Amino acid sequence: MPYLKPYTYVDGNVLDAANQDANDSSAKIFINQDIVQADYENEAFDTSDFQRGELDPIVGHHQFTTGEVWGRFNDSAVTRDRSYFTAHTKTNDDAQTSNNSKQYQAIYEAGDTFVLEHDGSIFFTFGAQFISQSNDTNTKGKWDSRVYLMVATPTNPTPTIVQGTRCYTFEETSAVASAGTKDPGSVNYIGTPAPRDDFKQNRRWVQFQWMVNNLSAGTYRFFVAVNPKVEQGFSSARQFTAEVFYDEKYQAV
Amino acid sequence: MGEERMPLITNKTNFAPGDVPTAAELNAPYDSLQSVGDDIDGTNTATGWITWRHTEAGLTGNAIANRLYQYNNDTTNETLYNNTSYVTISEGGNPAQLSLGFTSESGECVRFHASGMVGESTVTTDYDYAGLPGGNKGKPNYYAFRLLLNATVGGAPTTINLGEWGYSFTTKKSGNLTSITTPTLSGRIHWQPFAFSAVYSPNSSITFNSVELQCKVYDNTNSLSVERHQLYAVRAKR
Numbered sequence: 001m002p003y004l005k006p007y008t009y010v011d012g013n014v015l016d017a018a019n020q021d022a023n024d025s026s027a028k029i030f031i032n033q034d035i036v037q038a039d040y041e042n043e044a045f046d047t048s049d050f051q052r053g054e055l056d057p058i059v060g061h062h063q064f065t066t067g068e069v070w071g072r073f074n075d076s077a078v079t080r081d082r083s084y085f086t087a088h089t090k091t092n093d094d095a096q097t098s099n100n101s102k103q104y105q106a107i108y109e110a111g112d113t114f115v116l117e118h119d120g121s122i123f124f125t126f127g128a129q130f131i132s133q134s135n136d137t138n139t140k141g142k143w144d145s146r147v148y149l150m151v152a153t154p155t156n157p158t159p160t161i162v163q164g165t166r167c168y169t170f171e172e173t174s175a176v177a178s179a180g181t182k183d184p185g186s187v188n189y190i191g192t193p194a195p196r197d198d199f200k201q202n203r204r205w206v207q208f209q210w211m212v213n214n215l216s217a218g219t220y221r222f223f224v225a226v227n228p229k230v231e232q233g234f235s236s237a238r239q240f241t242a243e244v245f246y247d248e249k250y251q252a253v
Numbered sequence: 254m255g256e257e258r259m260p261l262i263t264n265k266t267n268f269a270p271g272d273v274p275t276a277a278e279l280n281a282p283y284d285s286l287q288s289v290g291d292d293i294d295g296t297n298t299a300t301g302w303i304t305w306r307h308t309e310a311g312l313t314g315n316a317i318a319n320r321l322y323q324y325n326n327d328t329t330n331e332t333l334y335n336n337t338s339y340v341t342i343s344e345g346g347n348p349a350q351l352s353l354g355f356t357s358e359s360g361e362c363v364r365f366h367a368s369g370m371v372g373e374s375t376v377t378t379d380y381d382y383a384g385l386p387g388g389n390k391g392k393p394n395y396y397a398f399r400l401l402l403n404a405t406v407g408g409a410p411t412t413i414n415l416g417e418w419g420y421s422f423t424t425k426k427s428g429n430l431t432s433i434t435t436p437t438l439s440g441r442i443h444w445q446p447f448a449f450s451a452v453y454s455p456n457s458s459i460t461f462n463s464v465e466l467q468c469k470v471y472d473n474t475n476s477l478s479v480e481r482h483q484l485y486a487v488r489a490k491r
Binding site: 008038049123127163184205206209210245 | 280284291295300302321370423441445
């Protein structure tokens, strides 16, 4: 609120030290730390008054004045490393395709560590092409390798899935065997069951936009991972960005 | 020297030894500070002084820079739609809708994001074999989403189409038409995620009431299955 003078001087009066101190102190407090939004003229500031953002060119992070953006930006001119995943790390053939056997394998360049200075939310945009080869030794079927955004924190280092980001990539197979819990689609001539398409169901563009809400200040590891049910799969073209909004729950200190 | 500042204190007496200050002289610096009122502006402040700490929401939640609106439905239930005109996606009685409820400035920019998952749609036709050449023969394969903004413009309620995004039920293409007369169905594409974004910036001040995520199919013999879905809006106040 505007500054209000606590004491008005009067000619001929002996100046009281306390009154003088009150005026000086109130002026000092107002100028130094008590100016608030109501004291500013409307529309007095533009973007030139804002603190410049900061780019870390090594990892592609940019801290904007109004928030922060992490991640690898999509650029079709950039060749991505193939990020392979395999179910062979599971203990046996049955475990490879079991829904109950979960080994989430992180996708390269689709994750980052976030240090939130205050409470906030993070908005993730992810897109990637996933290609899964057929299993050689296990029953061929419509195995669905599930893709999730996952999060780990220093106090809870075991990664947990963000359920709303669930996506699927499917085994390449020409077998009719019904195996996985999700049907990726099939080639069925009307009225005549036919073999499943060999190549189309195993190439999936996986994408999501998802807001993780109400995060407390702290350190988080968010990454996209796949629980593979195929012996070999990989992702090539990818994009992953994350945008931090400090709007929610932020309380000035 | 930097930019000249508008002084907050305009009247201050430089006293000399032996001076007897008057009340007016003593009152002057404090009165001039008080007269500033709410007129502090960019000339009083250093360039680059505003940081995100100054622009975010306080206890009132009234963010200066950004304002988020979000609808997350991470259901694993599939809801079928065979409507040929747009209807708002609704799962379990929960419409995919954001209440916005703000009046924008002219030229203000608001962005919208939506994503979700298409499940195991019921597909009976992906090509109009009986249709006339050059007609809508390929369109039965289509389904589409729309973001619809409900706004009040000039005092009158209206709707604004923020964009439409189309997808295909099957892998049908001209190269795999095994016959132009024998009906066949190409490979269905189940469990296909969708995601899209739009930016809207009105030319004048309008009231943003709500935004809805909608869907439709071209041919009502096909039913689109929609599973989880999300809708977001980010208001970037100027």
